Amino acid sequence: MKSIISNFSRLSVAPSKSRFSINSINHRSYSRLADFYNNTLRDDLTILQYNYKSEKLDQYINEKNLNELSSGSDSSATADVSANSNPNSEVSSPIKKKALTETERLLNKNVRKIPGILDMDGLNSARVESVTVHIRMKEALGNKNNILSGLMALQCITGERPEVVKARSDAAAWKLRKGMPISAKVTLTGESMYIFIDKLVETVLPRLKEWDGLKVNSGDGLGNFSLGFTPAALGLFTEIEAVYDMFPIIYGLMVNIKTTARRNSEGRLLLSGLKLPFVVPRPRAAPPKRRSKRSN
Template sequence: MEPRLKSIYKSEILPQLKDSLGVKNVMQVPRLEKIVINMGLGLDANDNKVLKTIETDLANIAGQKPVVTKSKKAISNFKTRAKIPLGLKVTLRKNNMYFFLDRLINIALPRIKDFRGLNPKSFDDNANYSFGVKEHVIFPEVNFDKVDKVRGMDITVVTSTTDKNQSKALLDKFNFPFVKKGAN
């Protein structure tokens, strides 16, 4: 089954972006390549029970198993030893990416308390959009009763273009809730 946003991209967004950006070839139109979700452990890095619960929560949110990121070397100022877990990450591609993006835009972000929109200036030099979410419980897949501590996560949307304006135009077509100019 093809994701809803993927079929909308192919049928509506792709032709609209081709006309509005003035590109000749369909392959020059910006597209989503991957979405990376990071979740740090913080002070709970040594507790295996906490690591397993965060791993199941992130697996439920993303729809695939996360990878445990470990420290490469010991740094005494940060109280880390070599090869201890520091966080979790998931890289979503193809259909999983579109399913997650649909849930993020239409279900999770509107559930944030006092949500005003996302910062439209959070693009990096490669035109990838990154933002943070302070509460992972905004996703309906997370059972709120079993959560011991509310944790944040970083989400990065990687696009095929290096132009920030083209990348923003693509995300606008996907109805990303950016803050409008002049809004308080």
């Protein structure tokens, strides 16, 4: 295995001082998507999710409720005023009897510690933090040379050197031993992250025939999303199309997008602004009813 990794390191493009090296071109390239987020999308997200709070505004609302109460308004205003004055008090309301929302359901289901929701402003607007591209290579269990195809494919589409992921435990059913290479991954940040998302959205996704988009109910509850693609999607990258016949095996890939959003709704709003489509799952058609055979 060490010889295979060493061969891959020799195949990788070494950093060069020349202005025409691949690494220098990758780091100095212009990201249209990053410029669009910084100049347009970030301001739009802040305006859509901004929650304005002011002490004078709260005082005005309380005085207005008191005036309506004194003028003989509905008795329910008393509960509203008491709730505003004492936020710890619980007031019985028919709204609590409704079904749980998506956020409440995920908060009850997720066992991890959920961060508190902060007020939206221009400093903490949602943004993409990192993108992890992962390829699982089960063919490498039988022949370790097959791992080179996945490593070179990842380096072609991301411009970064991938990291080999090894098994942490043994699995006799899969003939897997601890320490065997099973997959590879690349974590992208900064300009390279936006360049990859731009290629994925503009080049790969429009040419996929059997992929409608991300489901609306997808996500981990904290604004992070995962996209899985078949081997056909890897062949649609322009870097792979030019040398497609040079790869013995084409693998599928998994793309994990990590954002700074606090909830799935904020993450969907951010990714939809980056042209990632979200679709409502189609309801399954009911199976046709079988006609009972009549006895003669």
